[in-house]
Amino acid sequence: MEEIDIKSLNLKELTGILEDIGEKPFRAKQIYQWIHEKGAASYDDMTNISKQLKEKLKEHYPLTVLRQEMVQISKIDGTRKYLFALSDGNVIESVLMRYKHGNSVCISSQVGCRMGCRFCASTLDGKVRNLRASEMLDQIYRIGADIGERISNVVVMGTGEPLDNYDNLLKFIELLTDENGLNISQRNLTISTCGIVPKMRELAERKLQITLALSLHASSQEKRLRLMPIANKYDISEVLEACRYYFEQTKRRVTFEYSLVNGVNDTAEDAKELTALVKGMNCHINLIPVNPIKERDYVQPSSERVRDFKNKLEKNGINVTIRREMGRDIDGACGQLRKRYIER
Numbered sequence: 001m002e003e004i005d006i007k008s009l010n011l012k013e014l015t016g017i018l019e020d021i022g023e024k025p026f027r028a029k030q031i032y033q034w035i036h037e038k039g040a041a042s043y044d045d046m047t048n049i050s051k052q053l054k055e056k057l058k059e060h061y062p063l064t065v066l067r068q069e070m071v072q073i074s075k076i077d078g079t080r081k082y083l084f085a086l087s088d089g090n091v092i093e094s095v096l097m098r099y100k101h102g103n104s105v106c107i108s109s110q111v112g113c114r115m116g117c118r119f120c121a122s123t124l125d126g127k128v129r130n131l132r133a134s135e136m137l138d139q140i141y142r143i144g145a146d147i148g149e150r151i152s153n154v155v156v157m158g159t160g161e162p163l164d165n166y167d168n169l170l171k172f173i174e175l176l177t178d179e180n181g182l183n184i185s186q187r188n189l190t191i192s193t194c195g196i197v198p199k200m201r202e203l204a205e206r207k208l209q210i211t212l213a214l215s216l217h218a219s220s221q222e223k224r225l226r227l228m229p230i231a232n233k234y235d236i237s238e239v240l241e242a243c244r245y246y247f248e249q250t251k252r253r254v255t256f257e258y259s260l261v262n263g264v265n266d267t268a269e270d271a272k273e274l275t276a277l278v279k280g281m282n283c284h285i286n287l288i289p290v291n292p293i294k295e296r297d298y299v300q301p302s303s304e305r306v307r308d309f310k311n312k313l314e315k316n317g318i319n320v321t322i323r324r325e326m327g328r329d330i331d332g333a334c335g336q337l338r339k340r341y342i343e344r
């Protein structure tokens, strides 16, 4: 009998499986709630399930649970950076950020990434594999269990390109926002993409209420090409058109992520081009002073330069924020903790 990843099943699929082994539908709901609402780490935790059924489940439906390998905790703001091991020995990173409005978790969607963005440490060794829905979910469940608090916001902005793992991503969204699970509101979920146009359009047509964040990072096609190889495939104008389409379909304002690299994309000319590029769009720009990584020679602009860039956009009526740097003392860029761990 083939093993089934029980944590990636929705309630209907789980009910079908339990019926196949002669169990009543209410059992499926109980097990589903143990897995997704209470974040049970083992079948043994499920106190209202018989021993006999637990043994059957253990044998054929192993429960995906990530193993916490390491956690770094910021003394400044309580940010926690986790390194989790998957069942095949691969490791991934996730981050917990504590805000006044609640706990937010940033998760990985793939082991490594094949998109090759020049400013990113996660892509230096390419993509190893996609994460399953269960492996995306369990980053949130394990962190919730570790801190003993509810997670209210989720961003899929860690290692990986979520739209390059589209089917698993959709399943993840379904389970994360399900009322019998953690029941996180779609509005509290952000998916970040480097701009895979056909998938952005497909996602738009689902009319979900999630936030789409586009990694823009440049003010023109020519400059984007220097930073992001994906621009070879999709021109900046096509990507922005897909963002407009996303807004039309969902009425959700798109966020543009813009990493500021000193002297590369933070000049007055860049501010002017960027203004022209997004003019008339219902959007929000998030400026991210780049985190230096030793494999690339990008430098973070001074805070004056960052503020100056922001002011230039604001003067043109653009909605813009500077991303607050979280966990400054626990080692910067996304993907670095994993990379150093593997190197060791």
Ligand code: SF4
Pocket (backbone or CB within 6 Å): 113, 114, 115, 116, 117, 120, 121, 122, 123, 158, 159, 160, 161, 193, 194, 215
């Ligand atoms: S920024 Fe995102 S899409 Fe680009 S290489 Fe890094 S993980 Fe991949």
